[in-house]
Amino acid sequence: MAVQSFESDSLLQAESITTPEESQMKVVWKRFRKHRLAMVGASILLIFVLAALIAPILAPRVPQGSGLTKVGLLHDPLAVDPANKHLTPGADGHILGTDEVGRDVFARLLYAAQVSLYVGIMAMLGSEIIGALLGAISGYYSDSAIDSLLMRLTDFMLTLPLLPILLVLSALLASIAPSPFARLNYLIIILIIFGWMSPARLVRGVVLSLRQQEFTEASRALGASDLRIILHHMLPNAMAPIIVSSTLAVGDYIIVEAALSFLGFGVPAPLASWGNMLTSVQDYMFMNPTLAIWPGLCIFLTVLSINFMGDGLRDALDPRMRGRGTAG
């Protein structure tokens, strides 16, 4: 008994003289919270994500041809309604008015948020995973032919101008896609094919420097396989830069998707995305210029928030960057 109380006493003493140990997450969160713009960005982004998730509650859809729509009791906000074209904001319960075929603009923005975020996040996940694996292999076997081949390919692909190439590829794939949703996924695959290079380079750099360190040698001496070393020692150590680059990548993919959709070769109708909502606005610029404002503003705010967040994460995850925030 006496021994136990003695132990707890010394524990209390120890706590009072040393700073309490904080988990890595807590430290990062503390530093992230100090970055004002990153916090603003995170909040705005949270609002967009929530809005996308509860879109079915905010703007409930009504299946086409159900009895209720026929007698006009319920109205599907995404349905074409020629009688209510170009309603002004606020008219007839349409918060942001209606578009050129009578669809509710606010409802379309909500469902477009789902599509744009889905494309951005899926493309990011795909390209970061593939890029990280290729980069780790390339960096770990840096004296091999695989490495020089992969890096040559990376260098070459990074010089390619994305937009014209994505444009022609998605135009070709559009003709064979069985459904709009399939086309959406083809688009994500194309984005991944042209997006893995930057994460690959990043991870390669980290792995190259880690390979020289003692702990790698130690685990090799303990008989760990190459795969184990890469997966358990290299990639976790590369996590900080990967998190930052994936955050920023989501923003890039959202912009590229929007540009392709704006040109008519991205997300296909009837699915709404912020980009394809802008496709036909140029025909109605004199009549209804507000149509052009909202979708673009959503893209801009989302991407800006993501970029601020990425900046905040960069500072929070890198201990050497302490107090050197680039933007506030």
Add this chain to the structure above:
Amino acid sequence: MTNYLIRRAFTMLVVLLLSSLAIFLILNMAPGGPLDSLRMQNRGRLNQLTQEDYQRLETLLGLNKPVHIRYFTWLLGDDWIETLPTGLIGVDRFGEPYTNGTNTGILRGDWGDSWTVSRGNPVIGVIAGRLPNTLTLMACATLLSLLVAVPIGILSAVKQYSTLDYTATTFSFIGISIPIFWLGLMMIILFGIKFKEWGLPYLPTGGVVSIRGAGAGGIFDRMLHLIMPVTALSLLYMAGWSRFMRTSMLDVLHQDYVRTARAKGLLERIVITKHAFRNALIPLITIVALQLSGLFGGAVLTETVFAYPGMGHLYYNAILRSDWPLVQGYLVILSVVVVVSTLLADVAYVLVDPRIRYE
């Protein structure tokens, strides 16, 4: 240097050949060739195309040949194919020997004829007609971006963490986050449509020249038409390059020779302009040269939004209207632009930095 250039030229040729192969294969092996859509249209019609009709069409479009022969004739032409022994190149899909065509191949300047966008006109002429407009746009955008980005980058670095630095940072965040095409649309609505409604001086919303009115087609008129597309295209590069210039300048300012220059009592202005600035510019030059092809590709969006008759707009229309010879032509030029801008980046690097020598 000469040795290096010769070696580079050789690599360039190989890369160009490979990319021409990639372009050709992607456009020609893709499912749903031109005859597929024709077959779809014909399904169930009364006047059916016969098998002979399809055979004639395939021969006319060169689809009777296997793909490697088609690539070969696309490069070198088919006006001399009869001189090659049948044993070497085989026979066509219908079991008949190849006959000479009229195509002379892209290497001899025959890029085929446009199908829909400028029906029947040679692709090379159609593209050449649009080239000056795109080059003007690119040159103006590069110049404007540099004129804005370089001073801002230097000032941000010299006065690090000042209000100016934070403002520049915030603006560059906005610049990389704003979708160019949406910015273009907003500019058109504000400066083109609303300014006109409010009776203010307004900017033209599209094209390169006015059709009528005083001074239509003059240099001033052309400049007015360039203002909005150039601004929209430049924004992204202003943002990126000013950040790059800032980082590069900060790097240089921490070097020993800058400290030496300060220590020997030079004016800060001279330290920055003579010692730091010139060295900080070196990495920027490489980045600018490398991104020229990106600028060329990015022009597709800008030109489409502003209905600016350049190559990007042409390419977009060609994809929209399935004008494959034109699409192919644009992509070949694009690959040339990519290869040349990479070479330019390397050569510029050597020219501006005496420390680097290629042997």
